[in-house]
Amino acid sequence: MKGTVKERGNTWSYIVDIGRDPITGKRRQKTKGGFSRKKDAQAALRKIQSELDEDRFVEPSKESFSSYMEFWFTSHYQKRIKETTASSRKYLMDKHLIRENPFANKMLSKITTEDIDAFYNLKLDEEYSTSTIRKLHQLLNQAFGQAVKWKRISFNPVINADPPSVKKEEMKIWSFDEIGSFLNQCKGERHYLTFLLAIYTGMRKGELLGLQWSDIDFGKKIIRIQRSLSHIPNNGYRLSTLKTKKSKRQVPIPDFLVKALKAHRERQETQRKRLGEQYQDQDLVICTETGTFQDPRNVLRVMKRVSEAANVTPIRFHDIRHTHASILISEGVDIVKVQTRLGHSKPSITLEHYAHMMPNQDDEVADIFHNALQNSR
Incomplete structure (x- = not known):
């Protein structure tokens, strides 16, 4: 790039072309002065010309x-x-x-x-x-x-920054007795099926509230999880795609849950016929009495009220998912199968959450190692 050095009073300055403005097409120049010696200005000019030639030059942005x-x-x-x-x-x-x-x-x-x-x-x-x-x-x-x-800055200052490590909250889960107490207390509630599905499938709250009847294969006893209910500020609730490819999955369910779903569908159909045109059928499994999206806050309010009445450990809705996974792992279910059921993107995420709950087999490993050495002699 063209450049020159000029004397201005008692100091030296350089002027160099830095290309044309990408929007206006006008020629741009960079000027820097204040050098006490000519050779210092020349050295600075050569440096910036080298950066321009190697496409390393960045003109610092003045925007906020x-x-x-x-x-x-x-x-x-x-x-x-x-x-x-x-x-x-x-x-x-x-x-x-x-x-x-x-x-x-x-x-x-x-x-x-x-x-x-x-x-x-x-x-x-x-x-x-x-x-x-x-x-x-x-x-x-x-x-x-x-x-x-975009060459607005030459260096990313965040690279060397030191954000705090994420502090994981202690995982709270229900015991078998607490699950039973909660479900017994919940019978007769409109959201009984919501909690039954959460406990027996480990589905996320948004996945449950976005579940449609077309996602359930009663013959194969499978729930296909394909979408989630999400809230968009100023736009309300809507169905959205899932976070990852692995989140889209099939979850097998037991016979009694199939029967519970069919009974729920019959009650829903009765309500739909009773309301007629007032019912807004969106094929939702979990919905309001008029068929519209269920506000998740209402589900949480019911959970809090039922938990207090059942005298069980107060946990978050997401901890029901932890409870489901923990029971499977404590019963010796393979970690990859648990990962698939939960919809984690990889087994390492499942292990990170639940490794401490896996059955301790240290003694067995010690015996295997000892026997291997003995047999080799």
Whole structure:
């Protein structure tokens, strides 16, 4: 690239062409002065010319962090993820990275790793969970990484940042007696089948509420999990695709659950005929009395009330899934089969959650090793 060195008063400056503006097509130049010696200005000029020749030159962006984040999210990031994920990430970005961020108005190119670490510490002081901070870390890393690719900055300051490790909450599960007590207390409730399905299949809450009658093969005694109920801010509830390919799966069910489903369908059909045109049939297994999407909060309210009445350990809805998996593993079911049933993307995720619950076979392993050595002699 063309460049020149000029004397200005008692100092030296360089001027170099840095190409044309990709939008306007106009010629662009970079000027830097203040060099006390001519040879220093020449050395700096050669350095930037070398970067330009090797396509390594980056002209630091003067835009603010918040304006860049808005542009990056809208023009790039949200187009590559699910609508439901985009909605939750947009909330995180707006709240934490723009409204409640000390460097929100700082120039993108001036943000340092120290700024990022101070931001994480601020969120810890504000008592946000380590899981939330990790999600913010991922957002920042992707945004700054793209800024490097777009040559707005030369280095991603998030790479060397130190986000806190995720603290896992202690897993709470029900015993066999507690499962029995809860279900006995739940009989007669409108959501009895909801909890029965959760306990006996390990399905996620969204998967249960998005289940349709067309997903159930009564002859083969199989539930095909193909979608989930999700909430989109300002748009309400809607059916969405599942998180991963492995989430789309078939779950075998026992005879008694088949009978419970058929009985539930008969009651639902009676309700549909009674309401006539007022019933909005969406083929949902779990729905409101008028056939519409069931608000998950109502399910949680029923669970809390029934749990208190049954005097069982208070757990989250997702812990019913943990209970299902833990029982299978404690009964010696192969970890890969458990992974498939739960819809985890790989066995390592299942192991990470439930390895401590696998039957202890250390003594047996010790005997196998000893016998192998004895037999080899």
